[in-house]
Amino acid sequence: MNTLGIYIHVPFCGRKCSYCDFYSLNYNKNNADLYLRSVLRNIQYYSDRSRIVDTVYFGGGTPSLLPAESIAQMIDEIKKCFRLSENVEITLEANPNTLTPDKLRQLRDNGVNRLSIGVQSMIDSELKFLGRTHTADRAKKAVLDAAEAGFRNISCDLMIALPYQTAESVEFSINELAALPVDHISAYMLTIEDGTAFDKQNIRDIMPDEDLTAELYLSMINCLKEKGFEQYEISNFAKNGFESRHNCRYWKCLDYIGIGPAAHSCYNGKRFAVMPNLKEFIDATHQKIYITDESPCGFKESAMLRLRLAEGLNIGECGEKSEDILKKIPTLQKAGYVTYEDGKLALTAKGFLMSNSIIEYLIF
Amino acid sequence: MANSKIRNFCIVAHIDHGKSTLADRILEKTETVAIRDMEDQLLDNMDIERERGITIKARAVRLKYTAKDGEDYIFNLIDTPGHVDFNYEVSRSLAACEGAILVVDASQGIEAQTLANTYLAIEHDLEVVPVVNKIDLPSADPERVCAEVENVIGIPAMDAPRISAKMGTNIEEVLERIVIDIPAPEGDTEKPLQALIFDSYYDSYKGVIIYVRVKEGTVKVGDNIRLMATGAVFTVVEAGFMDASSLVNNGSLEAGEVGYIAASIKSIGDTRVGDTVTNNDRPCDEPLPGYRKVNPMVFSGIYPADGAKYGDLRDALEKLRLNDASLSFEPETSIALGFGFRCGFLGLLHMEIIQERLEREYNLDLITTAPSVIYKVTMTNGEVQYIDNPTNYPDPALIQTAEEPMVKASILSPSEFVGNIMELCQDRRGIFKDMKYLDDTRVELHYELPLNEIIYDFFDVLKSRTKGYASFDYEMMGYVPSKLVKLDILLNGEIVDALSFIIHTDKAYGRARKIAEKLKENIPRQLFEVPIQAAIGGKIIARETVKAMRKDVLAKCYGGDITRKKKLLEKQKEGKKRMRQLGTVEVPQEAFMSVLKLDS
Numbered sequence: 001m002n003t004l005g006i007y008i009h010v011p012f013c014g015r016k017c018s019y020c021d022f023y024s025l026n027y028n029k030n031n032a033d034l035y036l037r038s039v040l041r042n043i044q045y046y047s048d049r050s051r052i053v054d055t056v057y058f059g060g061g062t063p064s065l066l067p068a069e070s071i072a073q074m075i076d077e078i079k080k081c082f083r084l085s086e087n088v089e090i091t092l093e094a095n096p097n098t099l100t101p102d103k104l105r106q107l108r109d110n111g112v113n114r115l116s117i118g119v120q121s122m123i124d125s126e127l128k129f130l131g132r133t134h135t136a137d138r139a140k141k142a143v144l145d146a147a148e149a150g151f152r153n154i155s156c157d158l159m160i161a162l163p164y165q166t167a168e169s170v171e172f173s174i175n176e177l178a179a180l181p182v183d184h185i186s187a188y189m190l191t192i193e194d195g196t197a198f199d200k201q202n203i204r205d206i207m208p209d210e211d212l213t214a215e216l217y218l219s220m221i222n223c224l225k226e227k228g229f230e231q232y233e234i235s236n237f238a239k240n241g242f243e244s245r246h247n248c249r250y251w252k253c254l255d256y257i258g259i260g261p262a263a264h265s266c267y268n269g270k271r272f273a274v275m276p277n278l279k280e281f282i283d284a285t286h287q288k289i290y291i292t293d294e295s296p297c298g299f300k301e302s303a304m305l306r307l308r309l310a311e312g313l314n315i316g317e318c319g320e321k322s323e324d325i326l327k328k329i330p331t332l333q334k335a336g337y338v339t340y341e342d343g344k345l346a347l348t349a350k351g352f353l354m355s356n357s358i359i360e361y362l363i364f
Numbered sequence: 365m366a367n368s369k370i371r372n373f374c375i376v377a378h379i380d381h382g383k384s385t386l387a388d389r390i391l392e393k394t395e396t397v398a399i400r401d402m403e404d405q406l407l408d409n410m411d412i413e414r415e416r417g418i419t420i421k422a423r424a425v426r427l428k429y430t431a432k433d434g435e436d437y438i439f440n441l442i443d444t445p446g447h448v449d450f451n452y453e454v455s456r457s458l459a460a461c462e463g464a465i466l467v468v469d470a471s472q473g474i475e476a477q478t479l480a481n482t483y484l485a486i487e488h489d490l491e492v493v494p495v496v497n498k499i500d501l502p503s504a505d506p507e508r509v510c511a512e513v514e515n516v517i518g519i520p521a522m523d524a525p526r527i528s529a530k531m532g533t534n535i536e537e538v539l540e541r542i543v544i545d546i547p548a549p550e551g552d553t554e555k556p557l558q559a560l561i562f563d564s565y566y567d568s569y570k571g572v573i574i575y576v577r578v579k580e581g582t583v584k585v586g587d588n589i590r591l592m593a594t595g596a597v598f599t600v601v602e603a604g605f606m607d608a609s610s611l612v613n614n615g616s617l618e619a620g621e622v623g624y625i626a627a628s629i630k631s632i633g634d635t636r637v638g639d640t641v642t643n644n645d646r647p648c649d650e651p652l653p654g655y656r657k658v659n660p661m662v663f664s665g666i667y668p669a670d671g672a673k674y675g676d677l678r679d680a681l682e683k684l685r686l687n688d689a690s691l692s693f694e695p696e697t698s699i700a701l702g703f704g705f706r707c708g709f710l711g712l713l714h715m716e717i718i719q720e721r722l723e724r725e726y727n728l729d730l731i732t733t734a735p736s737v738i739y740k741v742t743m744t745n746g747e748v749q750y751i752d753n754p755t756n757y758p759d760p761a762l763i764q765t766a767e768e769p770m771v772k773a774s775i776l777s778p779s780e781f782v783g784n785i786m787e788l789c790q791d792r793r794g795i796f797k798d799m800k801y802l803d804d805t806r807v808e809l810h811y812e813l814p815l816n817e818i819i820y821d822f823f824d825v826l827k828s829r830t831k832g833y834a835s836f837d838y839e840m841m842g843y844v845p846s847k848l849v850k851l852d853i854l855l856n857g858e859i860v861d862a863l864s865f866i867i868h869t870d871k872a873y874g875r876a877r878k879i880a881e882k883l884k885e886n887i888p889r890q891l892f893e894v895p896i897q898a899a900i901g902g903k904i905i906a907r908e909t910v911k912a913m914r915k916d917v918l919a920k921c922y923g924g925d926i927t928r929k930k931k932l933l934e935k936q937k938e939g940k941k942r943m944r945q946l947g948t949v950e951v952p953q954e955a956f957m958s959v960l961k962l963d964s
Contacts, residue, residue: 007923007924009923022923059923187919188919188920189917189919189920191920210889210913210914210915211914211915213914213915214914214915217915217919234917234918234919235919235920250924250926256924258923258924262923263923263924264923264924264925264926264927265924266924266926271926271927273925273927292925292927292928293926293927293930296926296927300930301926301930304929304930304933305926331892331948335891335892335893335912337891352917352919353914353915353916353917354891354912354913354914354915354916354917355916355917355918356916356917356918356932356933356936357890357891357913357916357936358891359933360933360936360937360940361891364933364934364936364937
């Protein structure tokens with residue numbers, strides 16, 4: 001079945017977090033209105049009634065800053081222009097501060113059925129360091145209110161490799177989240193990106209080193225497992241059945257259309273991206289794109305993405321490259337980086353930590 | 365011009381004692397160079413020479429001087445290399461002169477190289493004219509230095525000119541001494557031609573230009589000349605001299621004169637320093653004495669960091685050899701480094717100069733292996749092998765005796781550093797011969813040292829242990845039996861041929877440990893752990909491990925930007941091309957280079 005995912009990039013934030021290098025601007029109502037109109041125009045532009053949309057993802061930025069009706073209008077437009085799958089997954093990224101019980105109810109009523117809440121940590125000092133505007137208590141309330149409003153698929157972001165973080169402080173945050181109605185956790189490592197507020201020597205100086213980061217990651221995986229969160233991708237953990245279907249499209253080379261400034265697409269045999277420029281996006285009849293890859297999803301790319309997944313890579317599908325890969329497996333196994341069972345090569349937790357090197361060694 | 369009006373001389377001085385500056389002043393005073401054309405230190409025409417303040421290749425220049433006696437004189441100033449690596453070339457330059465100006469720094473006194481070259485000059489019956497330079501320095505003590513010259517060298521020096529080449533003080537006095545003290549050349553223009561080659565270089569238009577001192581006879585354009593050592597015959601196209609900036613084709617050169625010959629010579633290999641040029645149609649009976657073929661002493665593998673640049677490296681070496689007959693090279697292959705060349709050098713400085721010129725003038729990124737001397741190995745079957753590449757060192761079971769080259773070293777230093785110097789020489793397996801005081805504060809030490817102990821970093825360490833004051837000179841003295849072993853370095857269990865070297869048994873453990881440590885510092889953590897081992901035969905004598913890397917992952921939020929991820933890995937892959945891939949181990953260039961500098 002020729003399904004499709006739609007990603008909508010909402011480039012507005014109340015405040016830019018110190019680590020963030022995504023495209024986002026300060027929210028203002030006028031721009032948000034113009035932006036909404038442009039998104040609607042673009043949904044129409046890509047309109048294709050032959051395609052079944054089975055995931056929609058509002059990412060950002062902070063999509064939850066937009067009024068619930070704006071979200072509703074976009075979902076409605078998608079319904080008009082494409083066929084919507086019966087069990088479509090519609091995710092909205094949200095900042096805890098923006099989630100009031102009323103807004104949550106409206107979002108739920110308008111069809112949003114999955115929330116990805118930017119919790120990041122359940123320790124206030126860590127939140128403050130990251131430049132987050134909410135407290136741990138506020139995040140907890142947002143999750144509880146969301147459940148109250150009828151959300152049954154709630155994901156929280158968690159960040160590790162923060163300065164002064166310990167295995168214990170990570171465990172604390174995980175325990176706090178596990179006690180809430182949360183079914184999915186995305187756990188990222190803090191990295192210092194050029195041009196962000198953290199791009200300073202005094203921050204780099206206090207970042208945990210390679211070995212400590214590795215320890216934090218491994219102990220985090222154990223903690224999450226104890227609480228019933230199974231790792232299904234390098235950074236993603238879910239209780240049974242709650243894997244993010246939208247994100248899985250990325251890793252399985254399935255089509256998705258990205259709408260909004262700086263959004264990325266993999267659609268009709270090309271990868272392309274939209275210029276990170278809100279004004280340009282607002283002014284154009286349809287968004288201006290640039291091709292990033294003329295022929296994506298070749299062997300290297302799909303294998304690279306497959307190896308990010310816990311289920312791993314089917315060696316039978318590696319064609320002429322399989323012989324070379326098979327030769328390298330024993331060395332990797334000996335080092336504890338991979339498992340190889342029933343023709344499937346998968347990275348271990350230790351292997352995930354070295355995934356760039358391993359993928360490069362095996363595939364590139 | 366009559367021979368009585370010619371003076372052929374050179375300048376002997378320690379590095380930095382002002383040889384080039386004095387030469388410039390002489391050029392200036394004789395108005396050989398218009399002042400506005402003067403560039404600092406004209407005689408050194410290679411960049412590297414200028415930067416290092418040393419003179420690598422000899423050059424000769426003709427000057428006109430009107431002396432106080434009212435007569436015009438012709439001066440031929442022959443520049444000499446100051447470094448021990450070029451000892452033989454120095455001796456040939458000296459053989460082209462009747463006199464030598466000995467420049468001594470008024471604050472530092474005599475140094476080892478000055479002494480060695482002055483003795484060499486005296487051996488060649490040259491009139492030595494001492495000059496005390498740098499009298500403008502606050503620390504100058506010309507009286508003490510003159511006394512030292514008299515004591516140590518045994519020539520009168522109390523009335524030596526006190527000059528400052530930098531300030532131009534008392535330069536005329538030097539010029540007058542040249543006229544008065546240095547004898548005019550002898551020789552008979554009618555005799556068969558006998559001319560000494562003391563230098564040569566390759567000119568892309570004229571072919572090889574040879575610098576000669578005509579001892580007997582005459583050479584003119586159109587003559588057929590024979591280079592006696594190689595037997596090669598050429599027809600003279602130009603014969604003349606060099607003024608400060610260009611060659612002046614005079615048509616002929618006569619006995620007593622110094623100048624150049626161009627004869628469409630294609631290969632510098634035909635023109636050997638020390639050889640005799642004679643007339644092919646009317647040859648002399650015997651060549652001039654003193655010729656010997658110069659053999660390389662130090663060998664090292666030179667590889668392009670980027671294997672694709674092998675051809676460029678070969679071209680560059682060939683071009684350098686056009687001008688430097690003492691450079692030898694032949695192709696060799698290393699499992700670790702790929703295709704490269706085994707190069708032979710006169711000494712360490714020569715090696716460094718060649719490497720630097722390859723990198724600087726030819727833009728090559730190089731990996732060089734540890735320098736090696738030539739070992740003499742007598743096999744149990746009586747066969748004798750000379751080994752200049754550790755890779756070829758025979759199985760110890762088949763070796764009856766192994767011998768290594770020794771040098772006679774002389775070190776001059778302020779006496780306060782004697783302890784440090786003795787410690788260093790002892791550490792380098794030196795055999796103490798004697799020590800004598802030159803005056804109250806300065807001593808000369810004599811040691812016999814294995815050449816392989818001084819080719820790495822001896823001079824650098826000597827300098828650092830004597831606050832830069834000690835000077836050092838050596839000459840070869842032949843082979844002595846020695847307890848030698850081949851030390852291999854293994855990465856992940858595999859021998860890295862480019863890192864093997866030959867070493868004295870007693871030094872093997874210490875060196876092995878240091879190399880293992882250096883490699884550990886210079887090999888980055890990677891996907892798999894890297895065991896580093898040093899072994900003699902099958903026996904591991906040192907071990908270190910580069911632990912496996914722990915984290916190399918993109919675990920951050922990303923909005924479906926897969927292309928960036930892919931490009932990142934492609935870039936990572938590309939970046940590793942600059943490393944050498946040995947099995948699963950990635951070794952950066954710096955790792956190969958780091959083992960060459962163990963003490964720094």
